[in-house]
Amino acid sequence: MRRFLLVAGALVAILLLGMLIGIALGPVKLDFERLLSAILGRGDASAHILVWDLRLPRVVAALLVGACLGMSGCLLQSSTRNPLGDPQLFGLGGGAAVVQALSIAGTLRTGSWGLIALSVVASLIGAGAIALFASRQGISPARLALIGVSLSALATAAATGILAEARVFSQQSLYFVGGSFANRGWSDVIPALPFLGIGLVLALPLMSRLNALALGDRVAANLGTEPKKTRAIAVAASGVLGGAAVAVAGLVGFVGLLIPHLARLLVGHDIRAILIISIPLGAVVTLFADQAARLVFMPSEVPVGLVTALVGAPLMIYVARRVL
């Protein structure tokens, strides 16, 4: 418990620091006085717009997407007993990616709310396929991962095909494939919030049951945990969260895969602790990755997925060698 509180406290402190960096630093410099005035809503109009309409929505978008992906990965890994569980890798984000590609290509014309709702629905279709395969007795984690990777590859191919057919080769499509928070405003962030809420409402009551799933379906059922129902709800929650994340930021890789493993290193292997810590940990990692993506090559920036892959790949190799 002490370790859990320490980690949670440290993450909240790092989160606040990241938010401050996100608001204070950028191509347009703000001195401390102007920054403080803008945060308190008293500054000049340009500083106010810069902080409240440009930088803060982007920071909140990164926090939201990181929290969604962290939770989504944790739910997938625990409910399918698969260390490769990741919304991107398992194809959950694939359906949402197709919807986003249709929107970028101009085929699908809908507002932010409609777009995010369609993304979540498409993601749930992928989640349904994974839940169906995962419920079959005797399916190995490797086979499930192969099915997920195949679904994901299929969806990515479809999304790329849609973008190519529509001749969208702009930075917009690069940011979509690599994931980006550039130019995200409140109109992108606010529609995603209810889906984070739905994901939390679905996932939190499952926490103790997810621990029992680690024992295998037969033993878990004997403990009264209804493994198929638990898995279906967990994967659905993962689909909602993964779909919402793709709708906001495109395909941000590695966060969903890496965060549950890092959380396990930090707080042990009780799924309840891992799931709760995955929320701020995912938010912290994504927020700092986005800061690196926008600040290192200022005034231009790189897709955030590039940073998460650069940092995530060596970390994942370390985790795989040390823990798995």
Place this chain on the structure above:
Amino acid sequence: MMVNLEALSFIRRGKSVLNDVNAVITDGALTCLVGPNGSGKTTLLSILAGELRATSGGFLIDGRDASALSQKEATRYFSIIPQDVQPPPHFTVFELVLLGRMGRFQPRKSAFWWRLSEGERNAVHSYLARCQIESLSQRRVEELSGGEQQRAWLAFALAQEKKFLLLDETLDGLDIIAKQSFFRLLKDIASEGKGVLLTSHDLDLVTQFADKVIVLNGGKVSYEGPPHAKLRFLFFSTDSQRSPCQ
């Protein structure tokens, strides 16, 4: 407490797996279910645990028909350790047994590990001590030897505090010393009031330790009664031979 199997049959994909099985399993006794591979032992355990439904016939628990119990209701009476059980990754023995306590409650009400009461902690330690693995409590289950793992699973099953333990070929792969020691432990646990139903191929150990033997052959009970020296012959017999006491 007594479980009466009454004309229990089970058909899978048109093939009869269990055919008119009649037998009695009581608490306070180590009952061994023996028979060749494919004789229906695992299926019988699955029916008792509520994982499968009998095609016809059924079973009574203390005279009450339990055939229609849902899997969730059946879990109140039986804790099962399947043949292919895998050690959960990263779990310590203490945590595994603690998770077994979950079977006593509705899962939603289970205690958070970080709010573990002294009573729960003591209960877990008592089951670890009962299975003689208290010194292993902080070791990872996956790092234990086969015999130690089986004791951890037994402590997990006991922690659920159900009346009957269903153990499916739990001893496969253990050396003879570990098997003997495990059989002795099961016998002691049964003598303290639990009903233990164990499927096994070790006829010598079954003869030595079991209070009662049920021989399944081709889905039928070919013998039910106390163990005796001619068990090996019954193992391969297809003729129904009942104990004189039945």
